[in-house]
Amino acid sequence: xxxxxxxxxxxxxxxxxxxxxxxxxxxxxxxxxxxxxxxxxxxxxxxxxxxxxxxxxxxxxxxxxxxxxxxxxxxxxxxxxxxxxxxxxxxxxxxxxxxxxxxxxxxxxxxxxxxxxxxxxxxxxxxxxxxxxxxxxxxxxxxxxxxxxxxxxxxxxxxxxxxxxxxxxxxxxxxxxxxxxxxxxxxxxxxxxxxxxxxxxxxxxxxxxxxxxxxxxxxxxxxxxxxxxxxxxxxxxxxxxxxxxxxxxxxxxxxxxxxxxxxxxxxxxxxxxxxxxxxxxxxxxxxxxxxxxxxxxxxxxxxxxxxxxxxxxxxxxxxxxxxxxxxxxxxxxxxxxxxxxxxxxxxxxxxxxxxxxxxxxxxxxxxxxxx
Numbered sequence: 001x002x003x004x005x006x007x008x009x010x011x012x013x014x015x016x017x018x019x020x021x022x023x024x025x026x027x028x029x030x031x032x033x034x035x036x037x038x039x040x041x042x043x044x045x046x047x048x049x050x051x052x053x054x055x056x057x058x059x060x061x062x063x064x065x066x067x068x069x070x071x072x073x074x075x076x077x078x079x080x081x082x083x084x085x086x087x088x089x090x091x092x093x094x095x096x097x098x099x100x101x102x103x104x105x106x107x108x109x110x111x112x113x114x115x116x117x118x119x120x121x122x123x124x125x126x127x128x129x130x131x132x133x134x135x136x137x138x139x140x141x142x143x144x145x146x147x148x149x150x151x152x153x154x155x156x157x158x159x160x161x162x163x164x165x166x167x168x169x170x171x172x173x174x175x176x177x178x179x180x181x182x183x184x185x186x187x188x189x190x191x192x193x194x195x196x197x198x199x200x201x202x203x204x205x206x207x208x209x210x211x212x213x214x215x216x217x218x219x220x221x222x223x224x225x226x227x228x229x230x231x232x233x234x235x236x237x238x239x240x241x242x243x244x245x246x247x248x249x250x251x252x253x254x255x256x257x258x259x260x261x262x263x264x265x266x267x268x269x270x271x272x273x274x275x276x277x278x279x280x281x282x283x284x285x286x287x288x289x290x291x292x293x294x295x296x297x298x299x300x301x302x303x304x305x306x307x308x309x310x311x312x313x314x315x316x317x318x319x320x321x322x323x324x325x326x327x328x329x330x331x332x333x334x335x336x337x338x339x340x341x342x343x344x345x346x347x348x349x350x351x352x353x354x355x356x357x358x359x360x361x362x363x364x365x366x367x368x369x370x371x
Contacts, residue, residue: 046089054081073345099236099253103324106252111308115287122214126154157307162191166202208248219246263339315367
């Protein structure tokens with residue numbers, strides 16, 4: 001069953017830029033990652049502020065960072081307790097201000113942008129059918145066009161469109177075509193829309209195309225203005241497809257701190273605090289819960305899935321996470337008030353067949369150690 005998020009009261013579209021700038025001006029209380037020295041810091045350059053303020057012992061954090069240092073090609077580990085950054089560790093060669101290609105963790109950014117576009121009045125909600133966005137492709141000439149037109153936005157965000165996957169063995173052929181959107185939609189239905197999960201970056205790419213069609217904006221510009229400007233963040237590179245659509249679900253670059261800040265936004269329910277103590281919702285009220293609501297009970301790796309967010313109990317703690325190829329991870333653990341980022345080198349990779357699996361085990365260990 002799909003749940004529709006009702007749009008909130010909307011500012012006029014032509015004032016959206018002004019609203020974004022106003023929100024940015026109000027965020028004086030949003031933490032700027034203090035780096036004040038503390039008695040705990042000593043010879044630990046990775047320790048930001050005081051570990052005691054987080055309730056996590058220095059010896060526990062010592063052990064966590066020592067394990068991270070042995071998990072190459074892991075290139076960064078950042079841990080925040082609520083709004084406060086506590087651990088910021090980088091492997092040699094990774095700079096704090098260097099944007100990282102977060103690969104398929106980009107899909108989770110799309111989830112936030114869909115919620116914002118619904119709030120802005122550009123989209124109706126997750127139950128909205130996709131047919132009207134692609135009249136030139138789903139024109140009724142193919143036998144299954146009527147079924148494809150009825151696929152919903154929510155089906156796309158849960159990877160339950162029923163379309164044959166463009167990922168894994170099909171990925172190279174898909175990205176070598178001259179029209180990624182058409183190729184994704186022209187693929188046969190191998191499942192029922194709204195049925196089983198079929199992981200496919202082509203499916204998430206359709207969401208990016210829908211966002212650009214609905215907003216009339218380049219998705220990078222829309223994301224910068226409506227999501228990242230209010231957080232004081234700057235997007236790095238974001239690849240385009242051959243027809244000029246931003247790559248929906250891959251190849252967006254953010255700094256590790258930027259990805260952490262995005263996770264902190266979700267931990268606190270999508271809002272930031274203005275200078276007068278008022279909550280300002282960057283992500284619409286209720287959309288975090290909608291995104292984290294489990295809609296796929298078992299994916300191809302056994303994890304559960306919401307709207308472009310993964311879910312698992314790591315070390316007995318409910319954990320929501322974004323997952324990118326090669327070990328680009330964002331973990332949000334509400335029970336520990338923890339947001340954690342792990343990024344990994346995509347250029348100097350040792351012979352590690354399941355680096356992502358090692359990072360999932362590392363997350364389990366961290367949750368147990370902090371428990």
